[in-house]
Each structure stands twice: as C-alpha cells, then as structure tokens.
Amino acid sequence: MTITKTQRDILGASALRPDGVAKVQGDFSFSSDLHAENMLWGATLRSPHPYARIISIDVSEAWKIAGVECAITADDVPGQLTYGLISEDQPVFAKDFVRYMGEPVAAVAADHPETCRRALAAIRVEYEVLEPLTDPERAIDGSHADIHPDGNIIRRQRIVYGDPTATAPIVVEGTYDIGMQDQAFLGTESALAIPDHDGAGIEVFVATQWLHEDRKQMAKCLGLPEDKVRLVLGGVGGAFGAREDISLQVHTALLALRTNRPVKMQYGREESFFGHVHRHPAQIWMKHHATNDGRIVKIEARFVFDGGAYSSTSSAVLINGVTHTQGPYQCPNAIVDGYATRTNNPPCGAMRGFGVVQACFAHEGQMDKLAAATGIDEVEIRLRNIIHTGDTMITGQVLESVAPVERCIRETAAMPLPEEMNLHPHELDLPGGSGLTADRRHIVRGIGWGVSMKNLMYSEGFDDYSTARCTLKNGAVELKFATSEVGQGFVTLAPQIARSVLGVDSVTYDTIDTQIGSAGSTSASRQTWMSGGAVDGACRLVRERLFEHVGKVHGIESLRLGIDDTDIIDTIGDFRISVQEATADLTISETFEYHHRPTEDLDENGQGNCHVAFAFVAHRAVVDVDVELGLVKVVQIATAQDVGRVLNPMSVIGQIEGGIAQGLGLAVMEEIIVKDGKVRNPSFTDYLLPTALDAPQVVISMIEEPDPQAPMGAKGVGEAPCISVTPAIVAAIRNAIGKPIDRCPVRPQDICF
Amino acid sequence: MNQHEYYSLTVNGEPHIVQDAWIGESLLYVLRERLGLPGSKGACEQGECGSCTVYIDNAAVCSCLVMAATAVGSHIATVEGLNVDGSLTDVQVAFITEGAVQCGFCTPGLVMAVHHLLDHNDSPNDQEIKEALSGNICRCTGYGRIFAAVETVISVRKGSAS
Numbered sequence: 039m040t041i042t043k044t045q046r047d048i049l050g051a052s053a054l055r056p057d058g059v060a061k062v063q064g065d066f067s068f069s070s071d072l073h074a075e076n077m078l079w080g081a082t083l084r085s086p087h088p089y090a091r092i093i094s095i096d097v098s099e100a101w102k103i104a105g106v107e108c109a110i111t112a113d114d115v116p117g118q119l120t121y122g123l124i125s126e127d128q129p130v131f132a133k134d135f136v137r138y139m140g141e142p143v144a145a146v147a148a149d150h151p152e153t154c155r156r157a158l159a160a161i162r163v164e165y166e167v168l169e170p171l172t173d174p175e176r177a178i179d180g181s182h183a184d185i186h187p188d189g190n191i192i193r194r195q196r197i198v199y200g201d202p203t204a205t206a207p208i209v210v211e212g213t214y215d216i217g218m219q220d221q222a223f224l225g226t227e228s229a230l231a232i233p234d235h236d237g238a239g240i241e242v243f244v245a246t247q248w249l250h251e252d253r254k255q256m257a258k259c260l261g262l263p264e265d266k267v268r269l270v271l272g273g274v275g276g277a278f279g280a281r282e283d284i285s286l287q288v289h290t291a292l293l294a295l296r297t298n299r300p301v302k303m304q305y306g307r308e309e310s311f312f313g314h315v316h317r318h319p320a321q322i323w324m325k326h327h328a329t330n331d332g333r334i335v336k337i338e339a340r341f342v343f344d345g346g347a348y349s350s351t352s353s354a355v356l357i358n359g360v361t362h363t364q365g366p367y368q369c370p371n372a373i374v375d376g377y378a379t380r381t382n383n384p385p386c387g388a389m390r391g392f393g394v395v396q397a398c399f400a401h402e403g404q405m406d407k408l409a410a411a412t413g414i415d416e417v418e419i420r421l422r423n424i425i426h427t428g429d430t431m432i433t434g435q436v437l438e439s440v441a442p443v444e445r446c447i448r449e450t451a452a453m454p455l456p457e458e459m460n461l462h463p464h465e466l467d468l469p470g471g472s473g474l475t476a477d478r479r480h481i482v483r484g485i486g487w488g489v490s491m492k493n494l495m496y497s498e499g500f501d502d503y504s505t506a507r508c509t510l511k512n513g514a515v516e517l518k519f520a521t522s523e524v525g526q527g528f529v530t531l532a533p534q535i536a537r538s539v540l541g542v543d544s545v546t547y548d549t550i551d552t553q554i555g556s557a558g559s560t561s562a563s564r565q566t567w568m569s570g571g572a573v574d575g576a577c578r579l580v581r582e583r584l585f586e587h588v589g590k591v592h593g594i595e596s597l598r599l600g601i602d603d604t605d606i607i608d609t610i611g612d613f614r615i616s617v618q619e620a621t622a623d624l625t626i627s628e629t630f631e632y633h634h635r636p637t638e639d640l641d642e643n644g645q646g647n648c649h650v651a652f653a654f655v656a657h658r659a660v661v662d663v664d665v666e667l668g669l670v671k672v673v674q675i676a677t678a679q680d681v682g683r684v685l686n687p688m689s690v691i692g693q694i695e696g697g698i699a700q701g702l703g704l705a706v707m708e709e710i711i712v713k714d715g716k717v718r719n720p721s722f723t724d725y726l727l728p729t730a731l732d733a734p735q736v737v738i739s740m741i742e743e744p745d746p747q748a749p750m751g752a753k754g755v756g757e758a759p760c761i762s763v764t765p766a767i768v769a770a771i772r773n774a775i776g777k778p779i780d781r782c783p784v785r786p787q788d789i790c791f
Numbered sequence: 792m793n794q795h796e797y798y799s800l801t802v803n804g805e806p807h808i809v810q811d812a813w814i815g816e817s818l819l820y821v822l823r824e825r826l827g828l829p830g831s832k833g834a835c836e837q838g839e840c841g842s843c844t845v846y847i848d849n850a851a852v853c854s855c856l857v858m859a860a861t862a863v864g865s866h867i868a869t870v871e872g873l874n875v876d877g878s879l880t881d882v883q884v885a886f887i888t889e890g891a892v893q894c895g896f897c898t899p900g901l902v903m904a905v906h907h908l909l910d911h912n913d914s915p916n917d918q919e920i921k922e923a924l925s926g927n928i929c930r931c932t933g934y935g936r937i938f939a940a941v942e943t944v945i946s947v948r949k950g951s952a953s
Contacts, residue, residue, distance in 0.1 A: 039884045058887035061895030062879065062902055064830020064870035068895075071829040151820075152813055224834040224842060224896040224930050275834070275896030276930050307835045466918040472925070525894025525931045688890040692932055696893065699933030722839035722928070730924040733934040 046603070048538040049750065052688035055530050056547075057523075069245040069272025070228040074300035077230070078107055080293045081154035081303070082286065083144040083161050084312055085136035088382040088715025089170035089185060092134060092163065097144060099160040105149040106157045107297045114292065117261030121284055123251065123387070127188050128348035130259050130288050136165070137185055137347035138384055139716050140312025147293040147301050170382035170715040174321075174344040177379035185347070185382060192345045192378040193353040195360050197644025199432040200371030204327065206335035210407035211325035214400040215781035217709035219317035221389050222727055225275015227285045227313050228304035231294035239266030240291050245274040247281040247522045250556035259288045260295065267291070271550040277524035278700070279388030280314040282561055283350050311720035315350045315387030316710055318343040318378075320359070322400035327371075332412040332419045334370075337404075337432075339363045341376035343386070343396070350387030352378035357498060358393030360644065361433050365401035366443045366491040366654050367423035372432040374644065382715045388561055390700060391492070391761050398490045402765035403780055406487075406772070416487045416769070417451055425491070434645040439652045439753075440745045442680050446656040447489060449678035449739045456660055456674040456735060459483060469662055469669035471731045480666040483673070486769025488762030489656045493649040494754050495564045498639050502564065505555030506572035508536060508580045509627040513618035514544035515577075521557035521569040523550060526756060527689040528565050532573045534686060535750070539577035540584070541601040541617040555631060563653065563754025566685065568632055571749035575630030583626045588615065632749065651747055654680040655758040657698075659734075659766035663774040668786025670706045672732070672767055678739040682753035687740070690755050695736050697759025699728045704760075705767035707732075709783050798863050802826060803872030814860055819843045821859035822869060830870040830899045834928075841927030844900040844907075845869045851907040853926075870899040873906070881947060882906050885940040893931035901927045905941055914945060 047053035060066035097109035112119060112133035119133065120126045132141050146157040171182040177190035184190055229244040239262065246252050249269045257264045274281070286303045294301040305313045320343045327336040341359050345352030360376040363369075389395075409419040424443040430436050459481065468476035496502040507518040515536045523529045533545035557569050581601070588606055589596030592613060600609045607614045638646040660674040675698050684690055707726040711718040719725045744751025764782055771789065772779050779788050797810045800821070807826050817836075822828040822845070831854055832842040838853040845854045846868040873880050882905045885891070892898050901924065908915060908923040915923065920941050929937060 039879050039881050041879075041884055041888060052890070054887055055892055057895065058892050059879065059883075061892050061898050062883035062886045063874055064828075064832075064899040066895055067829075068832070070833070071823075150813065152815065222930055223894070224840065224928065225832070225894065226834065274894060275832070276894040278930070307837070464918050466922060472922060527893070688936070692890050692893055692936055695933035695935035696931045697933070700930075721837060722835040723837055727928050727930065728933075729926075729928060730921045730934045730937070733921070733938075736933070736935055 046537060046543065047534055049534050049685050051534065053530050053534050053686055055527060056533065057529060067273050068225050068275050069230065069243055070225060070304045072230040072243050072272055072302065074230060074232055077300040077302055078147040078149060078297060079151050079154050080145055080147045080290050080301045081158055082142050082289060083158045085132060085139060085141040085143055087136055087165055087167050088139045089168045090136050090165035091168060092132060092136060093166055094164045095144060096162040099162065100146055100157040103153060103157050103160060105153040106146060108147040108293050109144060109157065109161065110292060110296060111144045115259060118258040121255045121259055121288065122349060123283055123351050124353055125349045127186065137382055142289065145289045145293060147297050172381055172383055172715045174342050174379040174381055177381055178377055186380055190380045192349045192380050193356050195356055195376050195640060195644055196642065197360055197372055197374035197432055199434065202371065202373045204336045204371040206327040206329050208328040208330060208408065208411050209325060210404060210411050212403050212407060212780050213321065213323045214403055216320045216396045216399050217783055218319040218386065218712060219389060219704050219708050220311060220710055220725060221278035221280035223276030223278055223280055226305045226307060226310040229272065229286055229290045230300060230302045231290040232300045233294045233298050237298055240295060241268045241270065242287065242291055243270045243272040244287055245272045245281060247277050247524060247561055248559035249520050249522065249552050251559065252284060252287050253552050255284050256287050256291055260291055269552045271522055274522060274524040277560060278390045279392065279561060282388040282559055283315055285313045307722055308720045311717060315385045317389035318345065318355055318386040318396065320396040322396060324400045324404050326404045326408055328408055330412065332408060332414045332422050334367055334423050336371035337363055337369050339374045343378045344381055344383055345378045346381060346383045346385035348385045350385050352386065355393035357640065357648065358493060359397045361648060362394045362397040362491065363401065364432050365398060366425050366489055368425050368429055369432055383712050384717060390697065391757050392562065394490065394492050395761050395764065398488065398761045399765045399782060402488045402762060402769065406769050417447060420447055420489050433640065433648060435647045435649065437652065438747065440743045441654060442741050442743050443654050445741050446654050446678045446680055449741065450656040450658050450676050453676040453737045459662060466731060469664040469671040470667060475667055476664050480664050481662050482665055482774040484661050484663060484770040484774025486659045486766045486773050488766030488769065490758065490762035491652045491654050492563065492757050492761055493652055494567060495562055495634050495650040497637055497648045499637055501633060502558040502568065503631050503633045504557040504568040504572040505629065505631050506569060506576045507554060507627060507629040508576035509625065510540060510580050510584065510621055511625045513542060513621050515540060515542050516546050516548060517573060518548040518554050519557050519569055519573065520550060520552060520554055521565055522560040524560050526560065526565065527686065528569060530689060531566060531570060531685055535570060535573045536577050539574060540581055541604045541606065543604060563757045566752055566754050567748050568634065571632035572630050574749050575632050576628050579628035579630055580626045587624065588620050651745065653753040653758050655762060657763040657766040659763065659770040661767060661770040661774060663771055663789060665775055665789065668789035670771055670784065672702050672734040674735040675763055676737045678741055679755065679758055680753065681740045681742060681755050682748055683742050683744045683751035684740050685750060685752050690740055691738060693755045694738050694759045697756065698736055698763050699733060701760040701763035702732065702734065702767060703728050704782055705764045706783050798860055800859065800862055800867060802828065802867045803869060809859065816859050817855050818857040818859040818862050819854040822854060828869050828871050832896055832899060834896060841904060842897050842900040844903040844927065846907065851904060870903055881944050885943040889940040889943055890936040891932060891940040897927060897929040901929065901937060909944060913948065
C-alpha cells in the first residue's frame, strides 16, 4: 500500500511524520538499536541503600572475569566529580556517601550484558548504613542532620502580594497530596559512545531532550573541552521530562575513553526507574478567602515539593508551583510559602507539567470546596473568578498572553455528555474491566471539573534560545537544528514552516547534533515557539535574500515580491516565477537564533516578571466508580484548549490525547511507592500505566486565538493537556461517592474507607 | 560467554544460525543483537508492554519472555517480515496517516498486534479492539489515534471486500 497526499504540507495541514514510514516498519534507529564494530556493553552498579557511608569499594574481582574490559568508580572520573542542571550537586559516582537507593557507585564494560551482570555482582562495596531522611518536614524543621554539603533545603520561595491581612466571609482550606509519578517513556535510557581515534575526544549517540546541555555537563566531568565532545541525537523513545537530566551519558563516555572502544549502555526497565528523576511528590496546603458570591479575595498556601537526594530542577519546579498558586483565576491578595526539600528519597525533577500539575491539583480542589461552601456550581464559580489578559498575577507580573479562559470553560461545558450507562453494560466498559469484578448495582457515575494555566518556556531570567539554519538550493530546502525530536513532532513541523515561508515542497533536515548552536530543551512546551521561531526566522532571512536576488534579476523592487503557493509573485504586478525556477543554480543559507523576551528573577517576596507566556485549558471528566471495590473507569474527558493557532491538527490532537492519558494515570493508578527511602514497585508489573482499556472517550475543542507574542501565533500544546485533567477526574470521583478525596492517585482504599 | 555451540531459528521464513550464544538469551535479544533484526523493541523485559511482540507459529507473544533456544523448530515472524515486497501494509499506512505514531517505540509491537487481531477477527467491535491492544502500552498517544488507525483499516478492508 502507498500513502497518497492531496494537499501541500504547509502550516495548518495535518502533515505526516517524516519518520513515520521507518517507525511502522521497525526501521527507525532508536538509540538502543545502535551498534558499532568491536563494541562493549556498559552497566552500572547502584546502591541498595537510601543512605549509607561508603567504607570501601573493591572492583578487583570484577576485573578477573573473562570478558570484562573495565571497571570504574569515582576515583576514575578525570574532571569534575559532580554534575547537575541547575546546581552541580550530584556525583558522577558516589564516593563517600550514597544518598538514594539506586545511586551509581561503579560501572563496568564487558563483552556481553550477562558478563556485565556478573561483573557488577563481583564488586564488593562495604557500606555503613545510616538512618535515611525520608520526611520532607524533617528537612524543613532541621531535626535531621544535613545529608549533603548543600543542606537539606534546596530552595525556599515566598510570595507576598497585596494585603496579607485581608479576609472574607467564606473560607475554605485543604491539604492536598500528589504522588510521585514516573515519566515511563517506553525507550529506556541508552547511549553509544565512540572514542576518537586519537583518544582525545568522543562522539556520543544518545536519547536526550537537550544535546548542548548534556555536552556541557559531560565535558566538565570528562575533563575535555566542549568541542571534543560531539553529541548526536539517538532515536528517542519518549521523554516527558525524564531525559532532561544526565543519566548514563558520563558513564558511557568514561568507559569508552578508558577502554578506547565503543561502549553501549542501555538501562533495563527496573534500572530506568532508578536512572532518572520523577515528578515531585508534593503536599500543598491552601486556604481560600472569598466573598459570599464566590469571588476570591485572598489565597494562603504552603507548598512542600520533595526533591529527593539531589537538586536536579527542583528549584525551578518549586517556582512553577508557587507562582501558579492562583491558577487561571484573579487573586488580589496572597501569602505563599514554598519549599523544595532534600531527602534520601529518589531524586525528582522534570516531568510534563513541571510543578504546575501539583499546584493545579490543589487550586482546583479548592475551587470545588469554594463551590460547595457558597452553593454556586463548579462551572459558575470558576467563571466568576477567571483571569484575563491585562490582569496582574500574585507575582506582580501582568498577564500579557492571550487568555481565552472563559471560552475554554464554556466550550468544554457545551460538549455533549456521554450516554448514560445502560442496565447491562459490556463488562469491559465497567470499572475493573477484564477483571470482571463489577456489579452494575455498585457503579456510580460522577462529573468533575479542572481548569488550569501553564507557563511556556523557561523562566527567571533564563535565555533558553534556539538556533536553526535554512539552506535553499535548487528549489529544495535543508534545515539544520539541534532540537531533540522525542516524539512530539518537531521534525514534522519544521518542514511545514519552511514550505509555508519559502514556497518549496522538498524539505529535508540534517542530522540532529551539536554541530550547530543550541536549540534548548524539548521541554516546557517550548519547541514550537522557540525552535519553530528559529526555523521561521532562518527561512525568512533566506526569503529576503531570495527576493533581493529575483528582484535584481527581473528588475522589480524586492519589497513588492511575495510567495504564492510555490511561486514568487509581484504582489502589485503580473510577474510570476516558480521558486524552483528562481533558485536554479542558487544557494542561499542563513542561520537564525530565536530568543524570547527577557524575564526576571523573583525577589524575596516572590515579585517579578518571571514567566514568558501562558496557555490555558479546561477539562471535564466523567467517571464510573465501583463504590464497593474502589475501582474507577474514566468514561469521557471533554477539553477545550488554548492553542493559539493550530499548525498541525493531527499533531495537536495527538498531544492532547496523550497528555490526558498521562493525567489520567496520575489521577487513578500511577505512583512510585517509596517506603523508608526504598522504591517498592520499579517495574511495569507494579507501576501501573494506562492501557487501551483505560483510554476514555476524548472530545476536543482547539481554541485558536493567535498570540501576538508567539512567532507563528501558536502556543506550545504539550503540557496543558495533562495538568487539569487529573483534578477533574478526582473531582468526578468525589462527585460520584460524595466523600472528600484530597490526594492523587486515588486508591481503592481512598474510595472505600 | 561463548558456549561454542549453535542452534538454528526460522525467522520470517529464513533459517538463521545462532552461533556461540549464551543459552540464557531471550528471543528478543537474539533477534536484535545477533540476527540484525532490531524492529522488535525491549521496554519492560517482563511481558507487560508488548513492544517486543512477534508471532511464534502464528501466536502473538512477547519475545522478551521466550528463551531463544526454545524457539528452535518454530516459525518466528517479526515486524521486518511484514514488508517483504517493499510496500507498507494497510495497518502500517493507517498508523502513519491517522497519527498513531509519535515516538514510535511501541509502534512495531502494536502493528504486529493489530495485524494479529484483524487476521483473526475482520470486524472487531470497540471492546474487542481495546482488549486485543491492551497488552501493548503506548505512552505518547493516549491510544486515540491508534483506535482511529484500526477503524480505518477495518473500514477500508470492508470497502474493498464489497
């Protein structure tokens, strides 16, 4: 069978993925598929203890095993001993202390994964086990000695806005717990490192979200100049934040440099649970003061994000959390206090939604409490408080983004509800599904709401620019960028941009690597805006030069020229020439760096223009709950999302449906269980993920109000879908059973007892 | 690790000699690392995610759970065997055109699962589709576009049959 196309794949079309054919055939090279001649396998020895002093490490027995080529520890790290995205506080290998279960202690390279396993088993590590710090409140109150030279508090941030003494007749409060979620990308961490022939540099193929940041951290630890460390994007099997931090990059490169042979490392699923950071578990207290007619007067809040053993992006996650306290609602007065703590729990960092997921779970729980206290319905209470463009937020920042919150809510509310459950439903449609546990008489339906706002791009003064190059030659375009394609579809979008700007059809992209400037990270819903802006900018520079050339050749003022489909035309005359013909024997190449507007740090009272832009979304959930067994089936999610402008409808729908599934996971099943610092369920058998049977009906409205700040009017769409869907589902469960539930995921015991 | 022995596997109709392999290797490992067939993916190593789905004697199985040496004498079919004539199957085309592919790591396993379903049931209802695909985890799409792809194949096949 062949694929037939009926339209040009310009902006606005559902262009197909350029890597789709390879992916459906199993031909696409993921980083774990890579091979090199004479390659060794690498593997990592990890701490079994959450907190212990390392007394000794003896790798000598590992070296004796046939097939083992290398065994290394902290003593073999030639450069900086620690790394980190914001604070370099995490050891490449633990040296004196291990601070979380699964912390790397040593690594080996050998001829076979099984040889590696035996080599790791032969390494002798003597530990003095210490009492772990596992309660974040003890990190705050100072009752546990520092577990790290940087202390037990990673960051504290207050927000004081308006009149802190303000109050109002209606007061509602709640304490909300959000569980530790795993990104659970399917393609586990993997890399192939190939040392240069002269041994003075290295090329690393790796699945990552940010090639240049990885290179910076790796070069420091390897003791190499950055230009001796070349990174190439290995095919990425999903990311969702878990590839923002370094995992096996330094280890793989070190083993390859030590052995002077290519080394491949790949985590298994269990190791992957220890090899990357997770979504922060959080406890959030909020107290809303409101008028009798439901208008918010003041919010008090306290956030505790448990960052685990190392800081990763905890300080930025905290800022996202506290600055989104109000959600998409007006709030004239606020007092917020927030902590990111260091404990001996697993390190936490970036995951889709980045601190806002947690804040939203709390503020949406509060909106429902406010609705109950005032007797106003859940939709109306939200509409009465919505934030608008031009309003001032609790950070003192004026909301400049287009903010169609009212449309999000009203369009969601207007969507048809699912059919009523009939008396004899198919058992797979009931809670418990194929377990066939459900009795129709015990099933109760509920409806719940969630509305959210999410910042786009990086905040607090960080210039997360992106770079792209466009080369137009003989009517065809080649693009070059370092933007990590993790599945989101930037490789589909970038050619669409070039086709729209330049009137070409043939667009290819070069290898994604560090042979061009940084693209920043594929995170924070930022690549459509940032790398899209860079590609758009580079293409526009090329177009300007093309028009100058055509104008000169044909004696027309270049300002009069424009693109019409695949032709260059005189916009006020008859001249017309195809781009193909006009560019015969012509090569034009331009590079463009896109920067968003500058942002500021927050001051000690949490005041400052710290965010670039925002997107908004509403979710309505319908659930069926088995009240006897505590099982939930999410029947339908309705959503209207502020997307700015739809550049590829099929891609946007894919992001929305995928994000909703992850938010559903956090609502009813996904949680890394940690007891005394030990992870109890590091497998897909025990860490539950939504399957096809858990997928609800999803009805979508994409709200297009192009944002003038965005390069193409389009906002990033990746994170918004997974934020307010979680509180919407939990609200629907509360609605069904008539009991308060202030935690997610909701477990059977939360429903039944 | 080498055991100085060999066994033979029949994959996509072709015999393959597996030489000097450690006997504990899974079929997934042997396909990927020894036979140059990396289309089957490993994501959980315990039969939970379906990324490694292959057919052994026409039964869809997780190749991570099968010791390769036990598959001697069976007919093994992998995703690479779907395109012997160089053209895409209708399921593969529908996955592309309906947006069922994002990161693509689950895709080969899902393509195998969908073919297996439709080979045994040419008009599955919604519940049958969901149940048949519930052993294949996709973390990107939320399954909506995958269902759309399956429905497209069903309706196209019905159209060509009538």
